Amino acid sequence: MLKVNDIDVYYGNIQALKGLSLEVNEGEIVTLIGANGAGKSTLLKTLSGLLKPKRGSIEYLGSAIDGKAAQSIVKAGISHVPEGRRVFANMTVEENLELGAYLRKDREGIKKDMEHVYELFPRLFERHKQLSGTLSGGEQQMLAMGRALMAKPKLILMDEPSMGLAPLMVKNIFNIIEMVNKEGVTVLLVEQNANMALSVAHRAYVLETGKIVLSGSAKELQESDEVKAAYLGGL
Amino acid sequence: MEWIQQLVNGISLGSIYALIALGYTMVYGIIKLINFAHGDVFMLGAFIGFFAIARWDMHFIPALLMAMILCAVIGVIIERVAYKRLRNATRIAALITAIGVSLLIEYTVIFFRGAAPEAYPTIFENPSFNVFGVQIDTRSIFILTVSIVLMMLLQFIVHRTKIGKAMRAVSHDADAARLMGINVDNTISATFAIGSALAGAAGVIFGIYYTRIDPLMGVLPGLKAFVAAVLGGIGIIPGAMAGGLVLGVVETVVSALGFSLWRDAAAFVILILILILRPAGIFGKNAREKV
Numbered sequence: 058m059l060k061v062n063d064i065d066v067y068y069g070n071i072q073a074l075k076g077l078s079l080e081v082n083e084g085e086i087v088t089l090i091g092a093n094g095a096g097k098s099t100l101l102k103t104l105s106g107l108l109k110p111k112r113g114s115i116e117y118l119g120s121a122i123d124g125k126a127a128q129s130i131v132k133a134g135i136s137h138v139p140e141g142r143r144v145f146a147n148m149t150v151e152e153n154l155e156l157g158a159y160l161r162k163d164r165e166g167i168k169k170d171m172e173h174v175y176e177l178f179p180r181l182f183e184r185h186k187q188l189s190g191t192l193s194g195g196e197q198q199m200l201a202m203g204r205a206l207m208a209k210p211k212l213i214l215m216d217e218p219s220m221g222l223a224p225l226m227v228k229n230i231f232n233i234i235e236m237v238n239k240e241g242v243t244v245l246l247v248e249q250n251a252n253m254a255l256s257v258a259h260r261a262y263v264l265e266t267g268k269i270v271l272s273g274s275a276k277e278l279q280e281s282d283e284v285k286a287a288y289l290g291g292l
Numbered sequence: 293m294e295w296i297q298q299l300v301n302g303i304s305l306g307s308i309y310a311l312i313a314l315g316y317t318m319v320y321g322i323i324k325l326i327n328f329a330h331g332d333v334f335m336l337g338a339f340i341g342f343f344a345i346a347r348w349d350m351h352f353i354p355a356l357l358m359a360m361i362l363c364a365v366i367g368v369i370i371e372r373v374a375y376k377r378l379r380n381a382t383r384i385a386a387l388i389t390a391i392g393v394s395l396l397i398e399y400t401v402i403f404f405r406g407a408a409p410e411a412y413p414t415i416f417e418n419p420s421f422n423v424f425g426v427q428i429d430t431r432s433i434f435i436l437t438v439s440i441v442l443m444m445l446l447q448f449i450v451h452r453t454k455i456g457k458a459m460r461a462v463s464h465d466a467d468a469a470r471l472m473g474i475n476v477d478n479t480i481s482a483t484f485a486i487g488s489a490l491a492g493a494a495g496v497i498f499g500i501y502y503t504r505i506d507p508l509m510g511v512l513p514g515l516k517a518f519v520a521a522v523l524g525g526i527g528i529i530p531g532a533m534a535g536g537l538v539l540g541v542v543e544t545v546v547s548a549l550g551f552s553l554w555r556d557a558a559a560f561v562i563l564i565l566i567l568i569l570r571p572a573g574i575f576g577k578n579a580r581e582k583v
Binding site: 105106107126127128132133136137139143144145146147152155156157159160208230243 | 457458460463464465467468470471473474475485558
């Protein structure tokens, strides 16, 4: 479904990704784990068109999307839940969800999907008229996910959904990620919480200073000594 | 009774400031640029309205619409030609460019038609009417009506339409807006179009109210509208409306008290006071600047 081929990405003069390649197949949850500054968010920003690779190619459903504008990537069915949620704090929960469906024209479908998002996140329905800036961190994360789902994505990119959340909320969010995946949405999940990420993912990649250093099934990585030592908190 | 008349005059003057201030505040809200050429778009609106009414015998409403549409186009051209490439430049570079655009517009108009003022045609037969012994200027009521209608229309656009929601999203977080599929460049252009249309409308009603227009007429109202936007809290739409009205009323009161020579100074005294006492403006939250 998604094929990243040997990309280099720079922030000004600093190279953030060095010849990175990875693949996501339809229906999978693939996770990318790595420390702060490894380049995880950079990769997602490149996939969604906020950054452009200097070299290499990105193929999605058979056509090249590297260097395309963010809006055409959203239109093609890739939604990005950004790091730190980035909800529109000056707008209501409902307006945020409407913006998620910005490129869609099918009013009926939008209405149905909004109901579906409210089913997934009943808390959002309770607060649908509230300004999203007044929500708790966990609720904002739900909103960011719901907003991404409103675009009716085939592939959803999630950047650190567990960041700064209470353990119970993290569990809740990961349950919903699995649920969304079962409904047929492919997930590329970037996480520092390697334990949690590996427990829901099918496959995983480990990123270090802009390069993939390890990949395999989630189970394999969970058992790998290197991963245990570096990301799962020792033995 | 005279006070009521003065109050009405102040409010109608204030609503002209408010219309101009809205353009400042919307543009600032979305790209953090003080568009100093905005007062000159107001001047161009006044001239377009003048030609439409005096030379081409158009009625008031079509003339107003024409001024608004042409000013919207001019605003978008200014943004695309001068400001778009400076999106990632330092703020001071963009600000200096805005001042350059302002001078360019002023002296281009002078180059083509000279600096002589023009007298606006009168469009009302009865200059004033009587309500319970109070003489009310017809034009004041008319200006107020036009301004209120336009401001309601703006509120509707910003809160109920797709483009308005896109504008609010971009002004809050442009990258997050991109991830929604919003075309940020077009949204910024739309903001310039709407702000400039309001300035154009303000130009026409200014001409009708003060009857005298000239190529440098945009400078002072432009600066005062900027003060109004800061007073209300720059970037905040209701703030610009309130700031404009307060400024208009203060100026009229200062004149009515016999200090008409101090009228223009009043606006800038307000600016100094607000910057010392409450820099975020009346409606502004004291938010730290995002880095």
